Amino acid sequence: MLLPSLAKKIIQEVRRLIDEDVIIVDISGTIISSTDNDRIGSFHEGALLSSHERRNIIITKDMEKSLRGVKAGINLPVFFQQKVIGVIGITGEPSKVAHYGEILKKITELLIQESYYAEQIEWNSRALEAFVFDWLQAKDWSPVFYDRAAIIGIDLSVDRQVVLGSIKNSANIAEREIWNQLQQRNHKDNKNFYIRWGNDRFMLLLTGHTKDTILYNLQQLKAQLEADFSVQISLGVGKRVCAKQLRKSFNQAERALLVAKREKKIIFDDDLKIEMLLQEINEETRTEFVSRTIAPLISDGELLQTLRVFIEENQSIKNSANTLHIHINTLHYRLKKIEEITNLDPRSFEDLSTLHIALLLLGEHPKNKELNASSL
Structure with a gap:
């Protein structure tokens, strides 16, 4: 289904390319977005035909008299996953605007795909965040818990190590960009997970690395984020534990992060000495x-x-x-x-x-x- 919010975004993008009026129509023939706001909500019979017949429909001046709500131009069905989800229409002399048609159609379909995959990534991100939150709280694992882990792709049979990261001096837009970069890492790495953990923090769930390797990788991550976004990144690292003791590693990472934020660097909990005692003081x-x-x-x-x-x-x-x-x-x-x-x-x-x-x-x-x- 093509939502009006996405249709409006498409219109804004297309408007930069051509001066002609453009409409986006849903599969019922209703105009849901247009460069001419007066046409939004009205019925467009030509677009309905284009949707039903899954083909381009050229509207001539003569057809304006026989079809409801149309203007001369061209209507093109927009496909997503081999289904028609809407129609894009360009107003103007058909012979002049026809050559824009296929280009604008492709641009529209690409924008729809981009929006779809962005929504999928966001959904997966929230599902992962919710699962890890429940993981940290759960004392007993139900069959549903195991099913959720399998859907997300988390192997509960391996040991895990929690890393907590803190982002300082970042604007909201920088935090979004940082998170987008971390999400991309999730797609490249099917063993370690990057999880949003509040507005200015993130979590890493690591497995199967030596301390030296973890330190090197975290140094690379810290340097890259600080260079790209002009922020201060601090990281606290808990110990490796079995999956059922994840809360223990999380608490250690939190303790290490408190010291890391003060010293503006990467701190492993097993390196803490007097700081370990001080964190227990109320x-x-x-x-x-x-x-x-x-x-x-x-x-x-x-x-x-x-x-x-x-x-x-x-x-x-x-x-x-x-x-x-x-x-x-x-x-x-x-x-x-x-x-x-x-x-x-x-x-x-x-x-x-x-x-x-x-x-x-x-x-x-x-x-x-x-x-x-x-x-x-």
């Missing part, structure tokens, strides 16, 4: 710990950056000063300032450990948006 405790330790520094980006570099350089005064491009005396002054503000001495191993944990927790602190906005 929000109230996180906030309270930050408030008791590092909160007074949040408004001072310079001191926070100094503390981070000091930790990254393993408390080396010389290396830290070089990285920060400051004099060693300036670094000593800043470290002393941090101690005065927090009552924690960054030159003490115990206090520095506390400050390090506080920095890691700071990513989830309510004031962190303020921090991210500053130039660190």
Whole structure:
């Protein structure tokens, strides 16, 4: 069935090619779209004949008197999967517009095919998304669940590994284009699946790869998406599990993604150490710990950056000063300032450990948006 919305799109595309009036008619003979809006909804007997007889119908001036709703021109049946689904008509002197006919007919049929396959891809995408959501929630698998997996093409007998991706700084149009690119990968890969997971996230279900191969492939994917769409891609990778434990790998990927978003890179859950423990701390405790330790520094980006570099350089005064491009005396002054503000001495191993944990927790602190906005 040819819908009015698609017919309108076809008219808009065809209008760019010719100046003559064009109509799209359904198989009942009703005009559903036209360059002349006054004709929409009216009956066209010539198009009805073209549909029933499955052939081109040329309308002459004389035929305008005997056929209802027609104008001189040509009507061509539009086929999809060997069935007539509508008629395209071009108004004008038949001898002048006839040579446009077959070209416009082919363009129309191509647009219909494109629309059909786009709808199929969208349907498959939504079916896959709904199935994986149920997969993550299900405790027992019913026969219907197995049937759905078979229809989608998912083998439930193999181990799976969840990867969660986050898209940052993207416009809505960029997200659609990113998703279109990921959908194309689904058509090329019948073992791994790419799934839309909300507006700014996506999921990959991987199977049968080594860690090095997964890292390489994800690095390629990240680089390509970031180059093509000017976005920031972060990826968290769970461990490989049997299909019935997919939720476990999903939770691991979520945990890894939290760290990946902070560091703007690819993080495997099995590489997490102290971060693994920190993710188990509830929000109230996180906030309270930050408030008791590092909160007074949040408004001072310079001191926070100094503390981070000091930790990254393993408390080396010389290396830290070089990285920060400051004099060693300036670094000593800043470290002393941090101690005065927090009552924690960054030159003490115990206090520095506390400050390090506080920095890691700071990513989830309510004031962190303020921090991210500053130039660190």
